[in-house]
Amino acid sequence: MNALAPVAGIGRSTLATVASLGRVSIFIAQTLRHIVTPPFYPREFWTAVIAIGWLSLPVVGLTAVFTGAALALQIFDGSARFSAEAVVPQIVAIGMVRELGPVLGSLMVAARVASSIAAEIGTMKVTEQIDALVTLSTNPMKYLTAPRVLAATLTVPLLVAVGDAIGIFGGYLVGTTRLGFNEINYLKNTVNFLEFWDIGSGLVKGAVFGFIIALMGCYYGMNSSRGAQGVGKATKAAVVSASVLILASNYLLTEAFFSS
Amino acid sequence: MIQLENVHKSFGNNAVLRGVNLEVPKGESMVIIGGSGTGKSVALKCVLGLVRPDKGVIRVDGEDITRADRDEFLSHFGMLFQGGALFDSMHVWENVAFRLLRGRLKKPREEAREIAIEKLRRVGLRASVADQFPAELSGGMQKRVGLARAIAAEPQIIFFDEPTTGLDPIMSGVINDLIREIVVEMGATAMTITHDMTSVRAIADKVAMLHDGVIQWTGPVSELDNTGDPYMQQFINGSAEGPIEAVR
Numbered sequence: 180m181n182a183l184a185p186v187a188g189i190g191r192s193t194l195a196t197v198a199s200l201g202r203v204s205i206f207i208a209q210t211l212r213h214i215v216t217p218p219f220y221p222r223e224f225w226t227a228v229i230a231i232g233w234l235s236l237p238v239v240g241l242t243a244v245f246t247g248a249a250l251a252l253q254i255f256d257g258s259a260r261f262s263a264e265a266v267v268p269q270i271v272a273i274g275m276v277r278e279l280g281p282v283l284g285s286l287m288v289a290a291r292v293a294s295s296i297a298a299e300i301g302t303m304k305v306t307e308q309i310d311a312l313v314t315l316s317t318n319p320m321k322y323l324t325a326p327r328v329l330a331a332t333l334t335v336p337l338l339v340a341v342g343d344a345i346g347i348f349g350g351y352l353v354g355t356t357r358l359g360f361n362e363i364n365y366l367k368n369t370v371n372f373l374e375f376w377d378i379g380s381g382l383v384k385g386a387v388f389g390f391i392i393a394l395m396g397c398y399y400g401m402n403s404s405r406g407a408q409g410v411g412k413a414t415k416a417a418v419v420s421a422s423v424l425i426l427a428s429n430y431l432l433t434e435a436f437f438s439s
Numbered sequence: 440m441i442q443l444e445n446v447h448k449s450f451g452n453n454a455v456l457r458g459v460n461l462e463v464p465k466g467e468s469m470v471i472i473g474g475s476g477t478g479k480s481v482a483l484k485c486v487l488g489l490v491r492p493d494k495g496v497i498r499v500d501g502e503d504i505t506r507a508d509r510d511e512f513l514s515h516f517g518m519l520f521q522g523g524a525l526f527d528s529m530h531v532w533e534n535v536a537f538r539l540l541r542g543r544l545k546k547p548r549e550e551a552r553e554i555a556i557e558k559l560r561r562v563g564l565r566a567s568v569a570d571q572f573p574a575e576l577s578g579g580m581q582k583r584v585g586l587a588r589a590i591a592a593e594p595q596i597i598f599f600d601e602p603t604t605g606l607d608p609i610m611s612g613v614i615n616d617l618i619r620e621i622v623v624e625m626g627a628t629a630m631t632i633t634h635d636m637t638s639v640r641a642i643a644d645k646v647a648m649l650h651d652g653v654i655q656w657t658g659p660v661s662e663l664d665n666t667g668d669p670y671m672q673q674f675i676n677g678s679a680e681g682p683i684e685a686v687r
Contacts, residue, residue: 218542303526310489311524315538315588316513 206398213318213325223326231292231327231393232334236341238291239284243342246279247271247349255358267358268368271350273377276343277437281381282429284342285388288335289421293396296327297417300400301410309401324397328390335389336382343381380436387432388425395421440465441486441596441628446495447652448481455481456492457652463645465500468622468629470643470660472636472674474683477649479632480521483598486630487516499596514543517589517627519618521601523581525573531584532569535559538592558587562617579610586614590621597622599631603638615641636675639663648674650683 254270300323303309312319347369354360395417403413441463448456455478463469471479484490486497488504497504504512525534535555539546546554556566562583573581582602589597599618603611615638622629622642631642639646640660647657648671656668663675673681 220541299528306522307520307524308526310484311518311520311526313489314487314513314516314518316510316542317537 202402203398206401207394209320210324210328210394210397213321214329218321220322220326223322224330227327227330227393228334230295231288231331231389232338235288235291235338238287239338239342240345242283242287243275243280243346244349244352246283247275247346247351248353250274250279250346251350251353251358255354264358265368267354267360268350268365269372271354272347272369272373275346275350276373276378276381278381278429278433280343280346281339281384281388282425284339285335285385285392285425286422288331288338288389289392289395289425290418292331293392293417293421294414296393296396297400297403297414298410300397301403301413304401304403305405305407305410319401324393324401327397328393331389331393332386333389335392336385339381339385340378343378376436380432383436384429384432387428391424391428392421395424440498440500441630442496442498443482443486444496444498446482446485446492446497448478448485448490448492454652456485459495459649459652459654461647461654461657463628463630465628466626468619468631468642468644469647470631470633470639470645471647471649472632472634472639473649474634474674478652479649480600482649483600483630483632487513487518487598510543514538514592515595516598517592517594517596518598519582519585519589519600519602521604523573523578523585525581525584525588527573529572530569531559531571531573531576532556534573534584535569535587535591537588544592554591555587558591559584561590561621562587563613578605579607579614582606582610582614583617586617586621590625593625594627596628596630597625599629599633599642601633601635602631602642603633603635608637611635611637612641618642634674 250271251267254267254274255264258264258266258270300309303323309319312322351365351369354365355362399413399417399420403409443459443461446456446459447454459482461469471482473479481490485492486499486504488509499507499512499515525531526537529537532552532555533540535558536551538544539551539554540548552569556569559566559568564580564583564587568576568580568584573584576584602614602618606614618629618631619642629642631638633639640663643660645657646660646663648655648668650670655670656666658666663671666672669682672678673683
């Protein structure tokens with residue numbers, strides 16, 4: 180009996196994982212359906228745009244400027260080993276727009292937004308506000324989930340674009356004030372080096388990450404168990420799963436975009 | 440008319456409803472009483488479609504609720520939740536006018552606001568409350584706002600879930616009187632769940648007692664004190680001795 184216990188444990192966790200995947204898949208399908216079918220709630224959508232996009236600008240901007248600045252120092256130091264210090268503007272630019280801008284920016288948004296959505300919807304659930312929505316002839320998926328997921332999918336790429344620019348500016352500041360680069364040449368090297376797809380791929384990543392962030396916030400909020408502890412658990416699970424999914428999907432997207 | 444026929448509902452191994460049969464005639468006020476955890480809220484949520492029964496049929500005006508157009512069906516209902524369930528991100532008037540600002544009952548914003556203020560007055564609140572947030576109000580005021588929201592779209596059926604829980608006796612009396620007045624005034628069918636006997640006497644035309652997952656007794660409120668039913672006697676008198684097991 181005891182000898183089979185580990186096998187039973189593996190079986191149970193496998194079943195639980197498959198069940199979770201199924202629930203999330205159904206949630207995604209329902210969300211997508213509610214995004215494209217009426218009624219639409221524009222007021223909720225614009226409120227979400229402000230909350231997710233506009234109010235995340237400071238944290239994304241600060242993350243980007245310090246990341247760009249540190250990146251410039253690191254690349255300068257590393258490239259000096261083979262006398263290639265001149266590539267700092269190009270590597271900062273490509274590093275920011277392809278990877279660090281989308282990934283770090285989205286991780287910061289995940290911490291800020293996935294937690295806030297999960298806590299808000301979770302609290303609504305435990306205080307019967309979700310039930311109240313249903314009795315008021317309003318579908319909670321359509322009213323709460325669809326506008327937030329759509330808003331995050333559209334605004335996170337914009338945040339990434341702003342973060343890219345600020346990150347490159349951080350590298351520029353360090354490059355020109357600390358590392359002795361000429362201002363005009365730094366900018367010229369950055370602009371001439373970047374290709375459309377370098378920036379475009381980062382924006383596509385931003386859209387996918389935005390979708391993941393809002394989806395995880397809504398999913399865990401809607402499935403929050405009773406009480407303050409339930410809401411706390413939902414919030415934690417939303418941030419952790421959004422962060423892990425961002426990193427995992429970043430690898431897959433990078434493989435798809437650049438492996439050839 | 441609301442009819443529940445042999446309604447069963449279990450959560451895991453916990454059989455909450457074990458064959459509930461109940462009829463609430465049109466325009467009557469039915470109060471369901473019973474101890475905590477006996478499934479009163481579950482029964483109410485089954486009627487609203489918030490919880491799906493495992494077995495049995497629920498009909499509203501003769502129509503099986505599982506076959507009804509959900510939006511159309513719910514547009515006839517109003518509900519006052521135990522904790523108010525007000526949307527804390529919205530102003531009070533937007534809570535009251537929620538149904539009038541979207542969906543098939545949508546009205547222009549100004550008109551919806553006027554109706555909301557009128558409903559707030561009806562439940563004894565000043566117009567100045569309209570622009571406050573729910574968190575700025577006392578528990579009694581939140582219940583009144585919840586009541587105003589429940590009646591805003593002039594529903595034919597109104598549910599009240601523990602309407603006086605958490606309120607002081609005077610405010611409980613005020614809410615009970617308001618509920619009674621509004622239900623009579625609107626000619627609505629009302630279903631209330633409570634374990635507050637003062638509420639029962641103030642609100643009910645008929646009373647049903649839910650215990651062990653079934654309706655143990657039902658009858659007019661006038662017979663409440665004369666019933667020989669031992670369950671009812673124990674509940675009304677709040678006695679620890681009797682057929683209802685009191686866990687101490």
